[in-house]
Amino acid sequence: MYIELDASQRDIPQVAFKKPRHSNLIKKSELALYSESRILLRALEARVNEYQGILEQQVITMLEDKDQGLNEYLTNVYQEVTQDWQSQQNEWFKCAELEFARHLEQQQEMLEEIKRDLKQSIAMAIERRFSSLKQSETLITYLTEVLHNEMDDQLRELNITKNYHENGVLLTIESEDSVISIDTQNIVNELRVSLGLL
Structure with missing residues (x-):
């Protein structure tokens, strides 16, 4: 089965093996493989955005707690001060501002570290899936069908050679031509x- 693409769709990245094209036709199976890859990418991006939103909300909550604690501390200090409060007030606010800025910087560093760890964990999980995909029987079966179709071998008479190696499987189909x-x-x-990822 074939579908015809208009000129605006010809720049779709090729996911499967590259072969010469002399027309604007593409197999539905190849388009489906590309679509599945895009869906996986969008799902991963959505998951990263979800985790990032959760982390940002937690940081906001922590900052609000710090702000509340600081306000309570200011109220207590104000009730305990004597007549020299006015002279001490400016110095105290200066120290409080520096302390708050330091805590804010620490929280930002923690958030960045969490983001880096999260991205690394996601990348490692994807890499593990890719490693197992190289010798996946499901993928091999699918590629076998692709090779038969490329050779117009509807009766499946041509033999496909499978050479397993450390990094995957090499599938080869041969006809007279x-x-x-x-x-x-x-x-x-x-x-x-x-x-x-590369």
Whole structure:
């Protein structure tokens, strides 16, 4: 099955293996693979935004608690001061401002560290999934179907050779006229590039 793309859609990044094109036609299966990758990326971005919102709300709450505590402290000090309060007031506010700025800076540093850890955890989780995807039987089965379709081997008469190696699986199909190979490592690397992990 084929669909025709208009000129504005021809710049869609290719997720699967690259092959020469002489028209503006693209297989639905290839478009579906690209769409699935985009959906995964959007889901990950949504999850990162969700976590970031939670962290920012927690920081705001902590700052509000600090502000409330500081206000209570100011009230107590004001009730205890004597006639020299006016002269001491400016000095105390200066110290309080510096202390508040220091606490605010510490909270900002903590937030940045949490963000970095979160991004690193997400990147590591995605990397683990990609590592297992290289030799995934589901992916191999899908690529086998792609190779048969590329050779117009509707009866599945052509043999596909599977060469397992450390970084994935190389699938090769050969006919009298041509040979086509797909390496799962290349596909995973394309996904990494599309997600900005390389």
